[in-house]
Amino acid sequence: MFSHLGLSSQALQGVKGMGYTEPTPIQLRAIPLVLEGRDVIGSAQTGTGKTAAFALPIITKLGEHAPSPRALILEPTRELAAQVETAFRDLARFTNLRVTVVYGGVGYGRQREALERGVDVLVATPGRLLDHLGQGTCRLDQVQFLVLDEADRMLDMGFLPDVRRILDKCPRQRHTSLFSATIPVEIETLIQWAMKNPQTVEIGARRMPAETVRHVVYPVSDDQKSDLLRALLAEVNYDSVLIFCRTKHRADRVAHMLKQNNHAVAVLHSNRTQREREQALDGFRNGRYEVLVATDIAARGLDITVVSHVINYDVPQHPEDYVHRIGRTGRAQATGDAFTIMVAEDRPHVAAIERFISQSIPRVKLESFTYKYTSLFDDNPRDTSREVSRGARGVRLHGGYFFGPARRKRR
Numbered sequence: 276m277f278s279h280l281g282l283s284s285q286a287l288q289g290v291k292g293m294g295y296t297e298p299t300p301i302q303l304r305a306i307p308l309v310l311e312g313r314d315v316i317g318s319a320q321t322g323t324g325k326t327a328a329f330a331l332p333i334i335t336k337l338g339e340h341a342p343s344p345r346a347l348i349l350e351p352t353r354e355l356a357a358q359v360e361t362a363f364r365d366l367a368r369f370t371n372l373r374v375t376v377v378y379g380g381v382g383y384g385r386q387r388e389a390l391e392r393g394v395d396v397l398v399a400t401p402g403r404l405l406d407h408l409g410q411g412t413c414r415l416d417q418v419q420f421l422v423l424d425e426a427d428r429m430l431d432m433g434f435l436p437d438v439r440r441i442l443d444k445c446p447r448q449r450h451t452s453l454f455s456a457t458i459p460v461e462i463e464t465l466i467q468w469a470m471k472n473p474q475t476v477e478i479g480a481r482r483m484p485a486e487t488v489r490h491v492v493y494p495v496s497d498d499q500k501s502d503l504l505r506a507l508l509a510e511v512n513y514d515s516v517l518i519f520c521r522t523k524h525r526a527d528r529v530a531h532m533l534k535q536n537n538h539a540v541a542v543l544h545s546n547r548t549q550r551e552r553e554q555a556l557d558g559f560r561n562g563r564y565e566v567l568v569a570t571d572i573a574a575r576g577l578d579i580t581v582v583s584h585v586i587n588y589d590v591p592q593h594p595e596d597y598v599h600r601i602g603r604t605g606r607a608q609a610t611g612d613a614f615t616i617m618v619a620e621d622r623p624h625v626a627a628i629e630r631f632i633s634q635s636i637p638r639v640k641l642e643s644f645t646y647k648y649t650s651l652f653d654d655n656p657r658d659t660s661r662e663v664s665r666g667a668r669g670v671r672l673h674g675g676y677f678f679g680p681a682r683r684k685r686r
């Protein structure tokens with residue numbers, strides 16, 4: 276129960292307003308620690324409720340409005356920053372605390388005005404925050420709570436030097452929390468440098484994707500990838516699909532192809548303007564688009580709750596990215612499907628993913644699809660094409676595993 280965790284009545288009202296009834300595991304464990312003033316390392320996937328896990332105790336501790344930022348939340352991408360600001364603002368709406376966000380890609384004017392008016396909680400991406408610090412529009416000398424969110428992605432994006440420069444401008448006497456799905460050695464070093472005697476809260480096995488996700492690999496020859504994607508979308512009853520591509524260019528190409536196929540498609544990658552990205556996300560969330568094609572960086576950690584299917588059009592090169600990508604489906608106990616299209620040269624990457632998640636992923640042929648030969652099928656001990664039974668959606672390459680009935684379409 277939230278009411279036993281030591282949160283302020285205003286924070287509890289915020290929880291109620293959001294419709295949360297029971298705390299998630301990370302909230303149960305992290306909230307009391309932050310309230311006690313401990314530094315916390317949260318090793319948790321996105322979708323676990325980690326935003327409220329750090330926001331609620333901070334809201335409780337900050338109490339009343341004061342002019343200088345006393346909580347700083349660093350995020351790797353603008354989308355995440357905007358999302359966390361919204362969640363924070365919603366949870367704090369029964370207080371007089373002010374929450375604002377600063378990120379790049381938009382003008383400085385409004386951000387400067389908000390900072391001048393005085394904020395309690397500042398959510399920021401590192402580059403733009405450094406700009407504001409350089410221009411003297413923002414100071415961090417009153418910061419008591421620092422949150423480094425998605426620290427592993429911060430590392431991947433080369434932000435750690437910026438993060439260190441920002442930390443140098445915060446008081447040494449502060450409480451620091453760090454959230455990261457994985458803790459590579461560079462993050463360990465950052466932890467030792469930036470945190471004091473931190474307590475680790477690990478939710479589930481660090482590397483494990485949600486247990487409710489069904490993983491399937493679709494082997495195919497390279498020149499049939501886009502045909503297979505179209506066939507998959509035609510075959511599967513999906514509510515909403517998130518498709519991952521390796522590059523912005525490929526994302527654009529796939530989106531264009533699907534649009535021509537009469538799918539309602541939006542694209543999300545870092546070459547799009549902030550406005551375009553917001554429109555894409557809002558449209559996807561409210562159902563105007565049934566398909567969102569994205570690159571890893573753009574989609575990292577986004578709170579898109581209704582994804583029924585994640586399709587890896589390109590196999591991720593880093594196993595961690597697989598876990599991040601499919602973190603968008605199978606959230607909050609709902610089941611989801613994660614499909615990965617695999618061509619011959621992807622084989623080692625898929626093997627690395629299987630090792631990383633300690634799970635082998637079934638190879639499946641799509642029943643309705645006319646395959647060209649690919650050496651991938653040579654792995655197959657028997658010719659399974661004859662095993663296909665009517666009404667089944669696919670057949671597992673190593674034996675008679677049939678795809679269960681998929682969910683109904685929303686429309």
Ligand code: AMP
Nearest residue numbers: 295297298299321322323324325326327
């Ligand atoms: P996060 O991991 O912070 O991105 O949260 C993932 C999703 O879970 C968001 O949509 C939250 O609003 C939602 N959420 C967070 N905490 C709870 C809770 N205790 N009960 C139900 N939903 C929650």
